[in-house]
Amino acid sequence: MSSRYLALANRVITYSVKRAKEKASPNHLPGWILNHSQFPRAMASISRREGCLLTLANLNPNVKVMEFAVCGPLQIRASAIEKELEQGAKKPFNEVIKANIGDCHAMGQTPITFIRQVLALVSYPELMDDPKFPDDVKERAKLLLAGCRGGSAGSYTDSPGIEIIRRHVAEYIEKRDGYPSDWQDIILCAGASDGIKAVLKLLICEICGLKPAIMVPIPQYPLYSATIAEFDMQQVGYYLDESKGWGLTIEELKRAINDTQGKCKPRALVVINPGNPTGQVLTKQNIQEIIKFANEEGLILLADEVYQHNVYDKNSEFHSFKKVLMEMGPPYSQTELASFMSCSKGYMGECGLRGGYAEVINLQSDVKAMYLKSISAMLCPTVLGQMTMDCVVKPPEPGQPSYDLFIKEKNAVLKSLAERAEMVAKTFNSICGMSCNAVQGAMYAFPQIYLPPKAIEIAKQQKLAPDAYYAFQLLENSGICIVPGSGFGQKEGTYHFRTTILPQPEKLKVMLEKFKIFHQEFLKKHQ
């Protein structure tokens, strides 16, 4: 992994230095390299002081191998290009389209008014009597502040979050699933990522001399591979079946776990539903099979359900793992399960506010105590993020003054996302040398691309994964920034990329048109 990573970085520095020589002021090279991440080569190219105490040789080895492709060298290069354009550089395009990350507002989605009005009032309660704010917004703000010590959002909360918000989350889950949810099983966190890391951390424990292992889908969201690497655990990948719409087959799960015999100890099974980067929505039957498999194999279930509001396919429906295992009854209903949710996705897309929750059920009580203890040193997740989550799980109800606007805004976002999901898959399938499964849910398409032998050859020469070479070519020639499939994992010999469906419709049309042209030229160029 790491060698590919360095190769990617290497590839960028060739551009970087070239551009720097052309344009950059003396401060420019550090300027647009150092303010971004994951960039050893580039960093190394900046003057280095000898005799440092902390060096690559004595740095945490897990940090060295850990990767997070969503913010890798391609994105660093994309930001560099943006700065070059600002400075008047001539390019075959006039803007960079960042389709690499599920960053809704960055791509022009507008915030939900109800959420932002509540945030304004809890931040500055002097506005509480302002007629600009509907009564239900004021009531919510008062209720949330009443849950804060000293009535201020500036106070620490209990480490698992404010009680009233945890209760609202539990009510949301009960309403969603039709099964009880205990508010004390709800742990608020700073975005789902924070909750996922906190749960994975509990599983770091060698068992009978074997490394603890986590089963993750391939392709997967790289937070998992990054965290597994950081925690020095073993990643066990199971392949989603592209030919079956990225479906999850039990045969493959069994194949994957059987291959671990004596090598490591699988402790948990990660399922991302709706899928990231694949966009599939699991059927209830599929989820039942997965739950049975987890029970047979003694695996804790980690259900990444942050896209539960993002289902576009008319024949698909979101089924939570909690609901399905409750329906199945004992022993399945006793499965140790953690389900993760976020305020960053859905129709609200509040990525920057860092709100999320984990519902953790069937944990042994003393284990749960240790879990709560383990998060206590960080004091609490951001209060305003917690309050954002509250608005998501308890939106305005019919009859309340904010309801009509809320529903109008929510439906507009989801309707537009559904149209874009269809447009993206359709366009990619119309491009010779590309095939794309339907985007049933989430915010991404993960098309397979045909890469000619000549392109693969050049990539090898440049020490790049072939799809990374493709992605760099796309970026440099069209300004479109995507993430190569190798950042998520893919079947050997196949090549993909992940693009979000988040650019606003007009921009998305332009992007797809550019994509078409680029791909045809790329194939021609590499015949």
Next chain:
Amino acid sequence: MSSRYLALANRVITYSVKRAKEKASPNHLPGWILNHSQFPRAMASISRREGCLLTLANLNPNVKVMEFAVCGPLQIRASAIEKELEQGAKKPFNEVIKANIGDCHAMGQTPITFIRQVLALVSYPELMDDPKFPDDVKERAKLLLAGCRGGSAGSYTDSPGIEIIRRHVAEYIEKRDGYPSDWQDIILCAGASDGIKAVLKLLICEICGLKPAIMVPIPQYPLYSATIAEFDMQQVGYYLDESKGWGLTIEELKRAINDTQGKCKPRALVVINPGNPTGQVLTKQNIQEIIKFANEEGLILLADEVYQHNVYDKNSEFHSFKKVLMEMGPPYSQTELASFMSCSKGYMGECGLRGGYAEVINLQSDVKAMYLKSISAMLCPTVLGQMTMDCVVKPPEPGQPSYDLFIKEKNAVLKSLAERAEMVAKTFNSICGMSCNAVQGAMYAFPQIYLPPKAIEIAKQQKLAPDAYYAFQLLENSGICIVPGSGFGQKEGTYHFRTTILPQPEKLKVMLEKFKIFHQEFLKKHQ
């Protein structure tokens, strides 16, 4: 450590169950135990399902031993008592005073208007034309939103934070120290705790078969002991000299590091200035000696300077480690240093908003790249926390419309804290069997208490640290919640507690009066 922890928990459960039997509804016992942390026994007392996959036996062993005394069993019991009072329980007091945690707003401190007005505008920009908001607030909000992708605080930022805020932090440091600060050395984080963990994480690396070790003051803020335990590093404590106003002597630093010979590899030296829990402010000469020591011993410096605005003693002044080592010139000015700051303390006390920064200087460039990579998987610190930090490092300036109110609010908080600091130390020193160093800075007093042999005996019988027994007695009899010295570390055979100086003046007077009475009765009772 862990055994004492369990003992503490044990001690609480005896109360818990007793109270539960007296008052609690069936749901009550779980109700007020489970919504808090660090509570194995209590948890275990709740019905337990057999055959869980995740048990104490296969849980992350570092999580098991990790402790965070600031939110331990005492605080769980305090919250339980609050619920009992709500339900009409008769006590020798009518409210719990939580002097255990530096939670300013929770103790009645009011937010700084400028900060909250900026937060309201960036959250809900529709207010931008509202005459209620001064022009400088609007300008700041516009500037900050211009730094956000898509102009929304709901977008992800670069992992180290928004560029304009990092630049403002660097300007603040330059102004504070009179030496240049590179905005690319500024890493924004979700409270200082987040930044401290991110830097400590880099140092996890066995060296020549020796565990990496971190030198921390004793007494220390337990985030350090907790994180060192979580990361399976070695804690090397150096004692602050209580007889010298909690001063830091080089002899003791040498004693501490010499004791590590062949046992572990000290990599970094943590200094907390102003001190937590001790409240001392280091002299410049003392800081110079520390920097020399770190250089001689090859230690990276971690300067916890979150209380840099909280200096009350007229003869003391805050000197940043960055400034002092720059003054000293090479080789000292090349020391690898991380300095941490927060928006949770100072005069603003915005604990719940989770804003902070680390200035990390003299890092090898490729190491810095790895550092930036390591934080990227968590995407970014909360944007509203970042913006709060911006207001702290770039407050209104003379002539700007918000200036007068800002200065009035800031000075009122700091003046009152200074008075409380004096009142607290003075009162404790007036109590027979207590002695307390001057609270020169920060937000805490750490008095030494005399405990009679009989009290120590009873504590032993109850498997409690003697000062923990004292703290539980104080809580049950007076409603005052403090943290026993054993949670921070102290010289063998001495006993202390940490109390904040944060209760508002009137309440603080009441608290100290109650303290006096309790202590005298405690001594009588244990004669």
